Amino acid sequence: MTEGGYAPRASALADRLNAPPDRREGLEAEIAILLAQIDQLWAGADRTAMEPGVPLDGI
Amino acid sequence: MMRSGALTSVQLTLDALQRISALDSDLNAFIEVISDQALDAADAADRAFRQGHDLGPLQGIPYAVKDNIDVEGLRTTCNSRHNLLHRADGDAAVQARLRASGAVLLGKLNLHEFATSLPSFELPFPPAKNPWNRDYTPGGSSSGCAVAVSSGYVRTAIGTDTGGSIRWPASCCGAVGLKPTRGRVSCAGIHPLAPSLDHCGLIAWTIEDAALTLMTVADPDVDAPVDPSWTACGQPALLQALSEGVHGLRVALPRHIYAEYSDCDPEVLRAVDDAAHALARLGAIVAEIRLPNPSLVNACGRAIMAAESFGLYENLIRDRSVDLARVTYQKLAAGAVVTPADYRRARNLQEALELQLDAQVFQAHDVILSAVALGPPPKLGDLDQAVPIKLQTNTILANVTGHPALALPVGMSRAGLPLSAQLIGRRWDERGLLRAGQALLQDRGAAPLRPSLHPISADKADQTG
Numbered sequence: 001m002t003e004g005g006y007a008p009r010a011s012a013l014a015d016r017l018n019a020p021p022d023r024r025e026g027l028e029a030e031i032a033i034l035l036a037q038i039d040q041l042w043a044g045a046d047r048t049a050m051e052p053g054v055p056l057d058g059i
Numbered sequence: 060m061m062r063s064g065a066l067t068s069v070q071l072t073l074d075a076l077q078r079i080s081a082l083d084s085d086l087n088a089f090i091e092v093i094s095d096q097a098l099d100a101a102d103a104a105d106r107a108f109r110q111g112h113d114l115g116p117l118q119g120i121p122y123a124v125k126d127n128i129d130v131e132g133l134r135t136t137c138n139s140r141h142n143l144l145h146r147a148d149g150d151a152a153v154q155a156r157l158r159a160s161g162a163v164l165l166g167k168l169n170l171h172e173f174a175t176s177l178p179s180f181e182l183p184f185p186p187a188k189n190p191w192n193r194d195y196t197p198g199g200s201s202s203g204c205a206v207a208v209s210s211g212y213v214r215t216a217i218g219t220d221t222g223g224s225i226r227w228p229a230s231c232c233g234a235v236g237l238k239p240t241r242g243r244v245s246c247a248g249i250h251p252l253a254p255s256l257d258h259c260g261l262i263a264w265t266i267e268d269a270a271l272t273l274m275t276v277a278d279p280d281v282d283a284p285v286d287p288s289w290t291a292c293g294q295p296a297l298l299q300a301l302s303e304g305v306h307g308l309r310v311a312l313p314r315h316i317y318a319e320y321s322d323c324d325p326e327v328l329r330a331v332d333d334a335a336h337a338l339a340r341l342g343a344i345v346a347e348i349r350l351p352n353p354s355l356v357n358a359c360g361r362a363i364m365a366a367e368s369f370g371l372y373e374n375l376i377r378d379r380s381v382d383l384a385r386v387t388y389q390k391l392a393a394g395a396v397v398t399p400a401d402y403r404r405a406r407n408l409q410e411a412l413e414l415q416l417d418a419q420v421f422q423a424h425d426v427i428l429s430a431v432a433l434g435p436p437p438k439l440g441d442l443d444q445a446v447p448i449k450l451q452t453n454t455i456l457a458n459v460t461g462h463p464a465l466a467l468p469v470g471m472s473r474a475g476l477p478l479s480a481q482l483i484g485r486r487w488d489e490r491g492l493l494r495a496g497q498a499l500l501q502d503r504g505a506a507p508l509r510p511s512l513h514p515i516s517a518d519k520a521d522q523t524g
Binding site: 009010013016017018019020022023025026027029030031033034035037038040041042 | 377
């Protein structure tokens with residue numbers, strides 16, 4: 001379940017937290033999602049431009 | 060009716076307590092019901108009416124609060140084993156305002172542990188059930204608030220919203236959910252999850268109920284600029300504004316933040332599109348816009364929430380993790396990955412988004428219309444899996460920027476669950492938000508739908524459902 005590139009870091013953090021075995025898989029999945037979001041934060045924090053309004057059409 | 064003596068608060072409170080007694084052993088909206096204290100408060104409200112004391116629009120009206128809000132003398136469990144013995148030694152600011160208004164507290168309402176995003180069967184109090192279909196969750200984390208309102212126990216309930224925890228359950232249950240502007244309602248005395256995103260707000264049966272509650276709980280000492288139209292107009296003018304309609308209202312429709320997601324339910328898409336058409340037909344000027352990438356907004360909110368909630372609960376996570384449900388542990392412990400630099404980056408982006416929404420959207424538009432959730436709530440049977448369920452909502456933007464946001468029912472799915480839309484308003488302009496919401500609800504045909512409810516195990520069928 002852990003997102004590919006983030007698996008080793010997620011596993012290492014779960015080790016550091018002494019994650020109980022029955023909680024480990026979900027914790028690693030949550031950490032991997034968060035790591036991906038943090039990378040997105042650094043990659044995309046300057047790209048927040050909004051586009052001006054256009055008349056509603058076609059819905 | 061209570062002011063004329065045609066109805067007493069004691070009668071109203073007894074009716075609510077009877078309804079709770081008949082239905083809530085299965086729906087699980089309440090963690091604690093305080094019948095005796097409620098009847099004492101109702102009696103006091105009736106006496107005040109008889110003596111000519113008018114304490115405001117909620118005098119004598121039953122309500123309830125989410126169980127992460129302190130009420131003097133009662134437990135604040137946050138639905139966590141860790142907090143079962145915590146007893147509040149004072150009222151939260153919002154509860155103090157309600158107490159002073161003569162409203163009648165019926166008890167404390169169910170929530171997800173520490174107001175996190177998912178329910179669990181591992182918690183001290185079992186998950187609330189969706190009154191429209193008890194196989195589904197009612198959303199959360201203010202699950203009990205939404206169930207208590209949509210089941211007709213109370214007209215209004217006080218909840219909290221850190222990433223959508225008022226709007227999502229209101230949406231799942233067909234109620235009105237209002238997350239006011241950051242700072243409009245004090246969070247003092249409320250157990251925090253992520254202080255930079257936490258808001259106190261309400262779930263109500265109608266827009267009028269929401270307006271009356273907001274006027275009662277709004278912090279009069281708010282340390283921020285306040286829309287003059289709010290303070291100058293006062294109570295009657297706010298209600299009057301609800302009937303002003305939406306002619307000329309400028310509505311921004313960022314359709315891409317829900318429609319471009321493959322898991323956006325077609326029924327949600329149609330319901331929000333229908334709401335846009337309804338507003339246009341009523342005289343609003345609807346324009347499609349693009350907001351910042353919603354994935355980036357979600358990343359910003361999630362990083363802040365993860366870092367701040369880990370900071371608050373680190374000792375518990377490290378030393379007493381068995382006290383937490385698995386899903387809570389997984390959500391909270393993941394925050395250890397956020398570095399101080401990541402957190403600063405997210406907070407800087409939060410500030411940029413706030414300014415951008417003010418400068419680029421609300422200069423040209425009055426409200427933003429979007430979805431609340433992109434799909435139906437999870438089924439109760441799908442909870443407590445090894446890996447937490449993923450949720451897709453449009454809610455966290457308004458927590459990040461602090462703008463007021465309203466969830467309101469705009470239809471029903473083929474499966475018989477409510478469909479909702481979200482309106483986000485200009486900072487401090489809850490009035491404009493409620494006015495637009497009222498126009499949409501009235502366009503649907505006045506009274507909101509109410510689920511037909513019958514006690515599961517009682518012989519006596521519910522006559523009021």
